[in-house]
Amino acid sequence: MPQLNGGGGDELGANDELISFKDEGEQEEKISENVSAERDLDDVKSSLVNESENNSSSSDSEQTERRPQPRADLESYEKAREYFTEALRRQQDGGFFKSPHYPGYPFLMIPDLGNPYLSNGALSPSARTYLQMKWPLLDVPGTAALKDSRSPTPGHLWTGTSNKVPVVQHAHMHPLTPLITYSSEHFSPGTPPAHLSPEILDPKTGIPRTPHPSELSPYYPLSPGAMGQIPHPLGWLVPQQGQPMYPITAGGFRHPYPALAMNASMSSLVSSRFSPHIVPHHPHGLHQTGIPHPAIVSPAIKQEPNGELSPAANTKSPVPTKKEEDKKPHIKKPLNAFMLYMKEMRAKVVAECTLKESAAINQILGRRWHSLSREEQAKYYELARKERQLHSQLYPGWSARDNYGRRKKRKRDNKTDSTPEGNKKPCVQYLPQEKMIDSPASSHGSMLDSPATPSAALASPAAPAPTHSEQAQPLSLTTKPDRHHHFPLLSKPSSSSCTSSSSSSSSQPTSSSGRQSTPPLLSRPLPLASLHASLFSPPSPFHQAAFHSHHALFQSQPLSLVTKSAD
DNA sequence: ACACCTTTGAAGGGT
DNA sequence: ACCCTTCAAAGGTGT
DSSP: OOOOGGGGOOOOOOGGOOOOOOOOOOOTTTTTTHHHHHHHHHHHHHHHHHHHHHTOOOOTHHHHHHHOOOOOOOOHHHHHHHHHHHHHHHHHHTOOOOOOOOOOHHHHHHHTOOOOOHHHTOOOOHHHHHHHHHHTTSOOOGGGGGGTTTOOOOOSOOOOOOOOOOOOOOGOTTTTTTHOOOOOOGTTTTTHHHHHSSSOTTTTTTOBBOOOOOGHHHHHGGGGHHHSSSOOTTTTSOOSSSSOOOOOBBOOOOOGGGGGGGHHHHEEEEEEEOOOOGGOOOOOOOOTTTTBBBTTEEEHHHHHHHHOOOOHHSSOOOOOOHHHHHSSEEEOOOOOHHHHHHHHHHHHHHSSSOOOOHHHHHHHHHHHHHHSSSHHHHHHHHHHHHHHHHHHHHOOOOGGGGGTSSSOOOOOHTSSSHHHHSSOOOOOOOOOHHHHHSSTTTTTTHHHHSSSSSSHHOOOOSSSOOOOOSTOOSSOOOOOOOOOTTOOOOOSSSSSOOOSGOSSSSSSOOOOOOOOSSSOOOOOOOOOOHHHHHHSSSHHHHHHHHHHTTHHHHHHHHOHHHHHOOO
16 A cells, blocks of 8 residues: 555654655655645645535425435435445544644635634544534434544544535635535545534634534525535435535525434444344335435335325336345445545545546546555545444345346456457556556555554554555555556556546556456546646636645646646 | 446455 | 455446
């Protein structure tokens, strides 16, 4: 894994800033500072961008209102999972994941906003408070048990989670926008400012206060637009399209959240005290309490055959349900560390780049993943581990195998024999050749690290301090010859990544396990031009200032994209 | 409407 | 023990 910092291994969590994105080049080690700056920049950019978005969503409001009852719909489930994840993370946050200070923020962040409280990490009421907000069903006290007591200091809350937030280009964003609107984006780990976090702040005083779920409405109503951005505390119970959920009408929160009543039971689910026996497998993805679990996707529910809950759903023609599907609900696999990371960071990356294609975004995310410090990754591993645990508790008999066959077979599978390039469109080489060489199959290094527990990760002998160079090369484990190693990486010009990276050595397709039969391809040209624009054309003077501040950053960061024409 | 693409990680079957 | 395959998320793109 990428633990880059070459030398700095010692400073763990405290300095995320040091973590460099290896993407661009080895030199980073030397210029870790610049890197950090970059990161900041990234954060800043994303925040700027994201903040602007907002308005968008409220399309669901009506639906939400109409659907007072918790629906087991896909979105709900996912949301649920998301929140759950976030909740878990928050619990751990205190622990080893310290959020970066984001020095860069000051440039962009309005001083006013600067919540002292954030910067000094004093938010602690926080975790709990926030947890409650986002995950009201959790019995916070109870969940505390899960909490890692490792960290006495809560630090900033890491509000992660990016729900899918519609990303809007920041072009016209007002610098102050951030003050007003909150997008879930802010909740990404990368986004620091706690002041932007959903933590409830007294509108007047700006002082964080501990809200009761019932108090939420006052908070959200800040601005209609903003409301949409705030994840519903019961997100997974309330159908939301991945968007803003608070379609609250003028009246404010009308929603009594019937589910709230289940708080106790929910807490039992979450709490470590939870006993597997208690939770039988529910046919429709409902927990015994009746609460759908995010991981469960019941075709039946999804389709809402009865139409009782959602008229809209009726229009849909149900997917041909197989017997199996009918019989059992689809229980999704628990998300792994990378997936969790992706969920959180995707919006951010999207904001930074104009790229919208997930494939491209994912490549970037993959590189970033590798560039994360071990501590950071450990956090995700831990989170993933907990999620798996919970999942296993909820669905004791579930096997990943159960989901096999649900998707159609991938083309890729079939074409294993066919030449890689055969069916693909012209490939673009993402990584420079040299890098290819360097970065061997490091991609799975993180896997190695994948610790059973975070602590293990940190201390894991298996995962020696990152050494550096090729960040990606974590452990040398990949002894296997990468058969795909030579694949001509596609050619992508430079950059695929916005921030950096395209050239990252780290994410080579090399899979140690040979999973990927083809090299990373970028079939379609990325909108680099636009990317470039977004990166270098500060939307506002405000941005510009920030950019200048980070000027060094640019120097160090070869954003290849800049030069590249996406053609 | 749906598969593909892309990423990493986990899981499970096969050898 | 290792290899291989599938799925998890996501959303633009292609068919």
